Amino acid sequence: MNSTACVFLPPNYFLLGGGVVMATTHLHQHQHLSVTSHRHTLIIKQWRRILHTILVGDSGVGKTSLLVQFDQGKFIPGSFSSTVGIGFTNKVLTVDELKVRLQIWDTAGQERFRSVTHAYYRDAQALLLLYDITSRSSFDNTRAWLTEIHEYAQDDVVIMLLGNKSDMASARVIRREEGEKLAREYGVIFLETSAKTGLNVDEAFMTVAKELVRRSVQLPIEPRFHLHDLMEPEKESSGCCGFS
Numbered sequence: 001m002n003s004t005a006c007v008f009l010p011p012n013y014f015l016l017g018g019g020v021v022m023a024t025t026h027l028h029q030h031q032h033l034s035v036t037s038h039r040h041t042l043i044i045k046q047w048r049r050i051l052h053t054i055l056v057g058d059s060g061v062g063k064t065s066l067l068v069q070f071d072q073g074k075f076i077p078g079s080f081s082s083t084v085g086i087g088f089t090n091k092v093l094t095v096d097e098l099k100v101r102l103q104i105w106d107t108a109g110q111e112r113f114r115s116v117t118h119a120y121y122r123d124a125q126a127l128l129l130l131y132d133i134t135s136r137s138s139f140d141n142t143r144a145w146l147t148e149i150h151e152y153a154q155d156d157v158v159i160m161l162l163g164n165k166s167d168m169a170s171a172r173v174i175r176r177e178e179g180e181k182l183a184r185e186y187g188v189i190f191l192e193t194s195a196k197t198g199l200n201v202d203e204a205f206m207t208v209a210k211e212l213v214r215r216s217v218q219l220p221i222e223p224r225f226h227l228h229d230l231m232e233p234e235k236e237s238s239g240c241c242g243f244s
C-alpha cells in the first residue's frame with residue numbers, strides 16, 4: 001500500500017527525492033536549479049554560489065598583484081600603491097560542472113587597517129595568507145596572522161598559505177620546505193606562487209574553489225537527517241495534508 005506521510009520540515013529545508021532533506025541555505029537564492037537525486041546521490045547543475053575569499057598578509061607581499069594576475073592575467077611591476085582598506089573582485093569559475101562565483105577581497109596589509117579587515121573575516125569561507133619568500137619578517141608574521149584568523153574567522157574556513165614572489169630565486173630567504181613545514185603544523189594547504197610569472201596563481205584560487213565546492217555538496221550527500229527521522233510513527237503517516 002502506498003501511504004502518504006505528512007511531514008513538517010524546519011524552515012529553510014526542502015525535500016528531495018528518496019527522503020533526502022536539504023537546507024536551502026546551501027543554495028544561492030534566485031538561481032536556476034536542475035536537481036536530480038536519490039538517497040545517496042545529488043547532482044546540481046547550473047549551481048551558482050558566491051564563495052567569499054580574502055587575501056591577507058603583510059604589506060608588500062603581493063596580494064594585489066596576485067589578484068590582478070588571476071583576474072587580468074598580467075603583472076605590472078611596482079604599479080600598486082598600498083591597498084587602503086579593502087577592495088574586491090568577482091570571478092566565475094567552473095569547478096567540475098558547477099559554476100561558482102569567487103568573490104575575492106583584497107585587504108590592506110598595513111597594521112593601521114587591521115580593525116577594518118577583521119570585520120570581513122567572519123563572512124570569509126576561504127583565506128589566502130601570503131608571505132614573500134624574500135622577506136623573513138613576512139614569513140615570521142604568518143603565525144600572528146594565523147592567530148588572528150583563528151580568532152576572527154569561522155572555524156571551518158579554508159586556509160591556504162602562499163609563498164609569493166617565487167620568481168625571485170636569487171633573493172630567496174625562505175626555503176620551500178619551511179613553508180611546507182609551517183603549513184603542515186597548522187593543517188593548511190600550501191603553494192608557492194609568483195604574481196609576476198603567474199606560477200600557481202590559477203591553481204591557488206582553483207584549489208580553494210574546489211575545496212569549498214567539495215564541502216558544500218558533501219553535506220547534502222550526507223544529509224543531517226532523513227525524512228523518516230522527521231516522520232511520526234505509523235498512526236500519523238496518512239490522512240493529513242489533503243492527500244488520500
Ligand SMILES: Nc1nc2c(ncn2[C@@H]2O[C@H](COP(=O)(O)OP(=O)(O)OP(=O)(O)O)[C@@H](O)[C@H]2O)c(=O)[nH]1
Nearest residue numbers: 059060061062063064065078082083109165195196
Ligand atoms: N618579482 C615579483 N614582484 C612582486 C610579486 N608580487 C608582487 N610583487 C611586487 O611587490 C610589490 C608589492 O606588491 P603589492 O601587490 O602591492 O603588495 P600587497 O600585499 O598588495 O601590499 P599592501 O596593499 O600594502 O598590503 C610591488 O612592487 C609588486 O610589483 C611577485 O610575485 N614577483
